[in-house]
Amino acid sequence: MSDPQDYTVGWICGIELEYVAAQVFLDEEHEGPERVSQNDKNDYTLGKIGKHNVVIAVLPNGEYGLTAAGNVANDMLHxxxxxxxGLMVGIGGGAPSPDRDIRLGDIVVSSPHNGQGSVFQYDFGKEIQGRGYKYTRLLNEPPTVLNTAVAGLKAKYRRHGHQLEEAIKGILEKNPRLQEEYKRPDPYTDRLYQTTHPHPRDKRRVNCSEACGIDPPALVHRPERTEDKDIPKIHYGVIASGNTLMKNAEERDRLARERNVLCFEMEAAGLRKDFPCLVIRGIYYYSDSHKNKEWRGYAAMAAAAYAKGLLCRIVPSRVEAERKITDIISSG
Structure with missing residues (x-):
């Protein structure tokens, strides 16, 4: 059995689909822990990525949102x-805009913007007279070693491109039973509808191609990505987190415009001060009423592939020099 003291990287997933993607990107899988805290309710997968020992946990089946994520993080640290x-890796909703060509299967990595932090809770704040709504819950920024690795990886990928798609294909070749759910869907299924064209309320159970149509007036025209562009594309910027699933295109566009939000998700703000981490999300829908489940598996694979590349960029001695997250929390 594995000694919990040997693990320095904590990786949290929101759902089982993401948990599978994280597991298959391990270079080695270890036996379960020889012991855990008495009240720890988590399920763990232990292993190695590059030269780092990694502990992976997932939220309980059927539990979502900020509180559940916080509980998993607390139990892991005990x-x-x-x-x-720490890493929070999984899927989320994209917030495309004229300035950001975000598409299904792309990756969003949390990154500060204009000194406002990289992750905030968009459904918690206060209304101030004459100043509008102020968001008051921000996630603690990850250790510098993670932000430094992100910068290094950005430079590497800019010069040489990335091989994330090839890495995903290699994983699926080794795990053929996952191919149907996790392979990259046909680009034809990536449709961005106009903000003014929501999914009909009386046709919630009807797929979008039938209920909403595929005619040009209903869709946002976007040029095809050329072969010289990396697929998936990686975006760096602000992630909005909340207790409810974002399915409102108008609200999506407002927060993208006012706060430069690139992605919406449901767990990261629950980690706030208790688990400072980098948040990595694969995009599987556009944060609107046209939810697209076809891209969930591939988006989870893309996020996990990026996380592995990031960890392989970090020298183990740099991690050893970092303070324990428990010490950071206890010192306030």
């Missing part, structure tokens, strides 16, 4: 007290 860097 059982694995030597964790020094």
């Amino acid at each position: 059982s694995f007290p030597n964790v020094k860097i």
Whole structure:
């Protein structure tokens, strides 16, 4: 059995679909922990990525949102007290705009913008007279070692491109039973509807191609991505987190415009001060009423592939030099 003291990287997934994607990108899988905290309710997968020992946990089946994520993080840190860097990896909703060509299957990595932080809770704040709505819950920024690795990886990918698509194909070749759910869908299924064209309320159970149509007036025209462009594309910027699934295109566009939000998700703000981490999300729908489940598996794979590349960029001695997350929390 594995010694919990040996694990310095904590990786949290929101759902089982993301948990599978994280597991298959491990270079080695270890036996389960020899012991955990008495009240720890988490399920763990242990292994190695590059030269780092990684502990992966998932939210309980059927539980979503900020509170559940916070509980998983707290239990992990009690059982694995030597964790020094944290990752929240999974799927989310994109917020495309004229300035950001975000498409299904792309990756969004949390990154500060104009000093406002990289993750905030969009459904918590206060209304101030004459100043509008102020968001008051921000996620603690991840350790510098993670932000430095992101910068290094950006430079590498800009010069040489990335091989994330090839990495995903390689994983699926080794795991053929996952291909149907996790392979990249036909680009034809990636449709961005106009903000003024929501999914009909009386046709919630009817797919979008039938209920909403595929005619040009209903869709946002976007040029095809050329072969010289990396697929998936990686975006760096602000992620909005909340307790409810974002399915409102008008609200999506407002927050993209006012707060430069690139992605919406449901767990990261629950980690707030208790698990400072980098948030990595694969995009599977456009944060509107046209929810697209076809891209969930591929989006989860894309996020996990990026996370693995990031960890392989980090020298183990840099992680060893970091403070334990439990020490950071206890010191306030």
